[in-house]
Amino acid sequence: MKKRFFKRVASIAIALTLMLGLFAVSEINAYAEEEHPTGLKELEVEIKDVSEEEFNEIVDESQKADVETFVEKCYKGTDSFWYQFSSPYYNYSFSRLNANQRKLYDDLYSKLMAYVDGGADFTYGSAEGVYLTPTVKYTGLTQQEALNVAYLLIYDTPELYYLSQYIGVYKDSHDQMAVRIGVYDEMHTGAQRAYYASQIKSKINWYLGQVSASASAYDKEKKIHDLLVNNCSYGSLNTPFDQSCASVFLNPGGETVCAGYSEAFALLCYARGIPAMSITSAHHEWNQVKIGDYWYAVDVTWDDSYGSRYKHFNKSDSTMLSLGRADHTIEGFWSSVGRESCPYDYGSETLTSGIYLYNHTHNNVTAGMVVGNEYVSNLDFMWLGYDIDKNKWFVISDWAQGNVWCSWNPGKSGTFLLLCRAKWHSSGIQAAESVIGLTHKQCINAICQVPYSGAGGGYLIGFSTFDNPNNSYRYEMLVLDCALLSAGYPYPWIHSTGKMNTGGGDTAWTIWQPRSGYYWTLYRIYDVNGNILDEECYGFVV
Numbered sequence: 001m002k003k004r005f006f007k008r009v010a011s012i013a014i015a016l017t018l019m020l021g022l023f024a025v026s027e028i029n030a031y032a033e034e035e036h037p038t039g040l041k042e043l044e045v046e047i048k049d050v051s052e053e054e055f056n057e058i059v060d061e062s063q064k065a066d067v068e069t070f071v072e073k074c075y076k077g078t079d080s081f082w083y084q085f086s087s088p089y090y091n092y093s094f095s096r097l098n099a100n101q102r103k104l105y106d107d108l109y110s111k112l113m114a115y116v117d118g119g120a121d122f123t124y125g126s127a128e129g130v131y132l133t134p135t136v137k138y139t140g141l142t143q144q145e146a147l148n149v150a151y152l153l154i155y156d157t158p159e160l161y162y163l164s165q166y167i168g169v170y171k172d173s174h175d176q177m178a179v180r181i182g183v184y185d186e187m188h189t190g191a192q193r194a195y196y197a198s199q200i201k202s203k204i205n206w207y208l209g210q211v212s213a214s215a216s217a218y219d220k221e222k223k224i225h226d227l228l229v230n231n232c233s234y235g236s237l238n239t240p241f242d243q244s245c246a247s248v249f250l251n252p253g254g255e256t257v258c259a260g261y262s263e264a265f266a267l268l269c270y271a272r273g274i275p276a277m278s279i280t281s282a283h284h285e286w287n288q289v290k291i292g293d294y295w296y297a298v299d300v301t302w303d304d305s306y307g308s309r310y311k312h313f314n315k316s317d318s319t320m321l322s323l324g325r326a327d328h329t330i331e332g333f334w335s336s337v338g339r340e341s342c343p344y345d346y347g348s349e350t351l352t353s354g355i356y357l358y359n360h361t362h363n364n365v366t367a368g369m370v371v372g373n374e375y376v377s378n379l380d381f382m383w384l385g386y387d388i389d390k391n392k393w394f395v396i397s398d399w400a401q402g403n404v405w406c407s408w409n410p411g412k413s414g415t416f417l418l419l420c421r422a423k424w425h426s427s428g429i430q431a432a433e434s435v436i437g438l439t440h441k442q443c444i445n446a447i448c449q450v451p452y453s454g455a456g457g458g459y460l461i462g463f464s465t466f467d468n469p470n471n472s473y474r475y476e477m478l479v480l481d482c483a484l485l486s487a488g489y490p491y492p493w494i495h496s497t498g499k500m501n502t503g504g505g506d507t508a509w510t511i512w513q514p515r516s517g518y519y520w521t522l523y524r525i526y527d528v529n530g531n532i533l534d535e536e537c538y539g540f541v542v
Contacts, residue, residue: 036324037234037305038258038284043154043243044182046128046168047143055172058135058180081201082116085159085270092275092290093152096338100140104149108136108179112153112160118194122183130166131188135178143169143177148336150179155278155285158263161200161246162187184241196250203249207231208271217274217291217374218346221298224268225313229304232256232264258285258301265300279334284327288342289314292372294349297342299328314346347424351375353432355420358405362441362466365408369420371432376404379422379431383408386417401425413442413534443473443525443534445506458513459542463523465534468506473533474499474526475508479540482518499526514542 050058086109097105112133115122122131138146150167153160166182187193211223232254239255241247245267247260256264262278262285269276275290279297286299297320299312312323320328320342330339343349351371359366369381383396383406396408396418410416415437422432443465452460461477477497484492497510519540525533 036284036327037301038327043165043167045147046166047147048168048170050170050172052172052174052176055170055176055178058168058170058178082113082159085267086113086157087270091152091156092277093156093334093337093339097149097152098145100138101145101149104136104138104141104146104179105152107138108149108153108181109157109160111136112157112163112181115162115190115193116159117197118190120190122188124188128166128168128182130164130182131185132166132168133163133181133183135180137176137178139175139177141177143171146177146179148333150181151333152337153181155263155280156266158245158267158278161196161241161244161249162193163244165243184244184246186240196246200246200249204267204271207268211268211272213272216377218378220272221269221274221289221291222313224265224272225298225300225303226309227268228254228261228265228300229309232261232304234301234305258299261300261304262287265298277339279339280331281327281329282331284324286312286320286328288340290340291346292374293352294344295340295342296344296346297328315342316345316348317342319345345427347378347427347431348429349431351422351432353420353422353434355418355434355436357436357438360438360440362443362445363409365410365418365438365440366405367418367420367436368405369422369432369434371404371422375431377402378425379404380425382421384419384421385410386419388415388417399423410440410442411533413440413444413536415439441534444523444536447521447523447536447538449521449538449540452511454511456511456513458511460509460511461521462507462509463536464507465525466506468502468504471501471504472528473502473506474528474530475502476500476524476526477508477510478522478524479512479514480520480522482520499530516542 094102094105115133122133125132147167147169150169154163154167162183164182164184168180169177171177187196207224207227210227211220215223228248232248235242235247235251235255235257239247239257240251241260242257243259245260245263247256248254248264265287266276266278269289277288278285279288286297286301288295288297291314296314297312297317298314299320302312302324303309312320315323317330354370356368356370357365358368371379380399380401381403382399384393385396385408386393396406397403406418406420417435417437419435420433421430423430445464445466447463448461450460452458463475463477465473475497476499478493479495480492481494484494495512497508500508502508519542520537521540522535522537524535527533
């Protein structure tokens, strides 16, 4: 794992190293019983005020490689392969930088991407004892603000696989400022990087070939997690390239430590459209990803070390702390770049939801619960109906995983509520609930009440249904005299057709000669057993 300390002069650096070493031992001993793998490595940071002459020397010594790379048109960073990992949308912290920090970030990134597939050789810094990238000058930032940008390049651009554990930030007496970053010894020449890049690309393509681009964000993330657990192994402090994703893609058996797991996981998530970050504590590195509306913490290293594969998968910050407080105490740097918190364990949050009425006909109601596609496969759904006329709830479909759609025939006309509940499959905790109301017409399609011009006069009354399956419906029309009803007459229904068989059609008619007054006309449909399927009542004035 990567760790930072600050070095201004050699004696101070040695003293700080010893102090941090003592602190680290006490932390590790305090939690020794947990035996958490961390892959402790020092990230050496030099923040240094220098003379104008020293500043110019630092800049000049890097120019030869810089010029050669661009003059020879070796700018390989335009290769679409590498840029599938580089959008600032995925590097979430980028959006939290100020304008001058973003410019430095862009300048550094574009320059460093020129070397991912080859380019000129890097120069060796004898004072630093490492190979160094070309220097990038900047203005308008404090040294700490510039250092924060370099941190993001180290931690959250895993495609820059050749970067090692050194950052230099320099300022002279005229406020000229510059940044440069260390490079792995084994990757300091263009030929070496071209060789390693070819192998890394091939292995990344193999991983991505196992992850369906059409799957939900959650399913893609889980597949990436499982691939790393299945194809990597935890190494030691001497593991080659262990602080880079290169260790996962180059070492036999994917031997790596926490930094390699974390940065390979983030890189593969980027390529499959999943926002991700690498996060650090003083001794450890892990990830957080955004699935749907929320961010979740993921520690692939520990899931590959304890036999409980998903113990550290999509957890809240508080859960991660409970699983290893010292190693999951997030460094203060991340708050300075606006890290989003992880408030929930996946499967315990409440989701924003709604019901979409897709189709409503006389014999079918089709509706879906809207919760976000990335959640559906991890939720159980139950659909309920409420008959307002009967004041009664009933189950349409019981709990079933992924059952986001409901198809239902109410079987009768009336006013109903349609309710869907969703709960997390793994925990059983309710995730969402939504309800809509609807008025349903089951059988009766249209009615007609018009004056009749034939013999005897009166009114032609009729109604039709949507269908008449197997000539099974029986049609009835009744007329109620409102004056008789108000007078308390025991049987105010003065006209009835009885239950009519239309002979296969879907329309029934009757002629009625009323006297002046106020009436109700009732239309009813029955099944062959005499059960009422539908009825509608209308006022009628003569």
